[in-house]
Amino acid sequence: MGWTETDLLKLPKWAREALTGERMRRQEAEAKLEALFPNASTNTFWRDGLTRRSLPNNSLLSFRVGGGDLDIIQVFIMEQGLRISSRRSLAIYPMTCNVVIAKLEKQAR
Numbered sequence: 001m002g003w004t005e006t007d008l009l010k011l012p013k014w015a016r017e018a019l020t021g022e023r024m025r026r027q028e029a030e031a032k033l034e035a036l037f038p039n040a041s042t043n044t045f046w047r048d049g050l051t052r053r054s055l056p057n058n059s060l061l062s063f064r065v066g067g068g069d070l071d072i073i074q075v076f077i078m079e080q081g082l083r084i085s086s087r088r089s090l091a092i093y094p095m096t097c098n099v100v101i102a103k104l105e106k107q108a109r
Helices: 005-009 013-036
Strands: 045-048 051-054 060-064 072-078 081-086 090-096 099-104
Touching: 005 013, 081 090
Parallel strands: none
Antiparallel strands: 045 051, 060 072, 072 081, 090 099
């Protein structure tokens, strides 16, 4: 529910001052949060230690897992899941109920 200025003026002075103080603390907390996590609304980010680094929303992430130009695994977020792809054959190994490993299959020589 939004409060109008008229509603606020009906409050006792101590309540108006308390409400103003709480609003200022909220604004300060939101500014600190934005400084720690810029673009916090994005669905794509990476971690650098404990610091979260935001990427543009729905970014395609590419990981070089070998020395060749085709040794890249790409990950893209989809609704309720991830799309994992590569230019080479890709093998998915379930580890536990919530962990998988994606590896490029070795090429036959």
